[in-house]
Amino acid sequence: MASPCTGLSLELFGHVSEYQQVTAALTGSTYQSSIPFNVGTYKYVCPLEATQFSNGTKSNVYGLVTSCYSAIDSRDGQKYFLRRVHNFRPATSKVNWFIEAWKRVSHPNLVKFKEVFTTREFNDPSTIFVYDYLPSVTTLCQRIISTTAAANPTARNSGSVPKILFPETLVWNYIVQLTSAMRAVFHAGLACRSIDVTKILVDSHNRLYLNGTCVQDVLLCEHSPNITRPNDVVLIQQQQQDDMKNLGKVTMALACGSVMALLPENFKSSYDLIFTGGQFSDDLRNFINYIFTNVNVRKSLNELMPMIGARFYAQFEASELKCDQLERELVKQVHNSRLMRLMAKLASINERPEFNLDSSWSETGDRYLLKLFRDHVFHQVTEDGAPWLDISHIINCLNKLDCGVDEKILLVSRDNQNALVVTYADLRMCLENSFTELSNPTLTRATVDVNAGSGAYMSAGGGVDRQNGLLVQGQQQQQTLSFSAAGSSSVGGLHSHGSSAMVGGGDAAMTSHHNSVTVNLAPDATNVEGHGGIMVNGIGGQASTATIHMQAAAMYNGTV
Structure with a gap:
């Protein structure tokens, strides 16, 4: 079922609406005096946490006080996520290796690190630390707590491990996404070092994102001066093994449905619940058992693949189906935007009160056909005079107009006195010509003829044309101007027709008048091929027709 307003599926429409509402709410949040408005190139800094660690509480993952904000980068206008580490400033250049390495890592289950x-x-x-901004997401810790509280409110703060709440299919869903992100990070020669329920983000569609990367690496370089080089292979391998252990902890928290399962005093009971409860498959038990047993043996993600098995294909198929759905919706929106552009052009032309001081512009010529077409598409009525609202008719007509098909259509005026048979191709040409005329008011319809000093001939219908050192740019008028110029530094033999024109400049020795036209001649303005340069600048009234003849190298620039 689709939304009647946008044509999107209701699920996708709700997701997009939520995205927009959250983004707008955060952008318009109340300014707090304790938070700077601008930080570097980022403006509209807005806190994302209820508390700003005013009591100095340190992060369990980073060991320092941190806080999170959203802000808009003035360089590209995009919103980003800012993680601030309080009272910390790296003083060693070894952090640059990690920063550049993390910038190159990209994965769909990894929040992209920027700078x-x-x-x-x-x-x-x-x-x-700056990352891509993901609205309407929550941490995995909050998801687990909220699910537990909804299922058993009385046990929310009891500190015990509740009954299993997450289905195994969802647990495997998270495992596949998380191990996929870890594989990309390991392949880049790095370690995640942020695999924790408080640093893993989940959206409303159970899409998982690993967040907070690069922070631990920068902190390590600063607090461990004995590290001679940042890309130490042995050190990174040890950190990757720590990631594997943390992966097992997150899996246990998901399987038990409680973050309390990660506490040392609850670890044994959580482990027994998974292995003796009979509620999980052997693959999940083997998955957890592989990580926590034989601690001296190096663990590998490749060894986990047989346990994941065909579940990986289920996750892959779900992703492909989601891509297909989004592509179908994208095609709809492409069609919508195409039709919207057509309607915008029609609305800009139809019923325009005035253009170039001509109040009848929208009622004559090509515009009259477009007015009749507008009535044919939008203003038809039934036999009893009621409005005939048929969306399929409107879309069908607009599609034919956009394609410019050769199908003929009968257009009838409102008083039934005029009936015209035209094709959609004709209407398309009328639309483009009329909108181009609106978009380029300085262009003209008539022809400007120029005879350059070298004998070359050029005609232009407006715009800018060059040939043999000649520039023509301007708008034709109803008046007719003809003149010739000769000489290297002066103007002579100039003639202008009409009244109310002022001609002057250089050595010109005459002044006459023409209807609301001003022409200024500057013989020393340019010098083209040794000829005396002539510049003609004019501002005219209502555009219609004009013919200008020039002899000698000249430049005509303006609206005449």
Whole structure:
């Protein structure tokens, strides 16, 4: 079922609406005096957390006080996620290797890292890590807590491990996405170091994103001066093994449906719940058992693939189906935007009160046909005089107009006195010509003829044309001007027809008048091929026709 307003499926329409509402709400959030309005090139800084760690609480993952914001980058106008590390400023250049390495890592289950910079806008030496902004997401920790609280409100703060709440299919869904992101990071020669339920983001469609990368690497370089080089292979391999262990912890929290399962005092009971409860498959038990047993043996993501098995294909098929759905919706919106452009052009032309001081412009020529076509598409009535509202008729007519088909159509005026048979191709040409005339009011319909000093001939219907050092740009008028010029530094033999024109400049020795036309001649304005340069600038009234003849190298520039 589709939304009647946009044509999108209701599910996708709801998702897009939620995205827009959250983004707009955050952009328009109330300004807080304790938060700077601008931080570097980022403006409209808005906090994303209820508390700003005023009590100095340190992050369990990073070991320092951190806070999160959204902001708009003035360089590209896009919104980004800012993670601020309080009272920290890296002083070693070894962090640059990690920063550049993380910029190159890209994966659909990884929040893209953009840059890092330092600032004192918060009245302390803060370091800002910048990532792509994802609205309407929550942490995996919050998802687990909210699910547990909804199922068993009385056990929310009991500290015990509740009954299993997450279905195994959802657990495997998260495992596939998380291991896929880890594989991309390991392949880049890095370690995630942020696999924690508080740093994993989930959207309303169970899409998982690994967040907070690069922070631990920068902190490590600063707090471990004994590290001689940042890309130490042995150190990174050890960090990757820590990622594997954290993957097992996250899996246990999901399987048990509680973050309390990660506490040391609850670990054994959580482990027994998974292996003795009989609610999970052998593959999931083997998955967790592989990670937590034989701690001295190096673990590999490749060894986990047999346990994931065909579930990987199910995840892949779901992603492909989602892509197909989005592509279908995109095709609809492409058609919508195409028809919208047509309607915008028609609305700009039809019933225009005046154009170039001509109040009848929209009622004559090509515009009259477009007016009749507008009535044919939108203003038809039934036999009893009621409006005939047929969306399929409107879309069909607009599609034929956009394609410019040769199909003929009968257009009848409102008083039934005029009936015209035209093709959609004719109407398409009328639309483009009329809209082009509106879009380029300085262009003309008549022809400007120029005879250059070298004997070459050029005609232009407006716009800019060059040949043999000649520039023609302007708008034709109802008047007719003809003149010739000769000489290297002066103007002579100039003649202008009409009244109310003022001609002057250089050595010109005459002044006459023409209807609301001003012509200025500057013989020393340019010098083309040794000839005396002539510049003609004019501002005219209502455009219609004009013919200008020039002899000698000249430049005509303006609206005549």
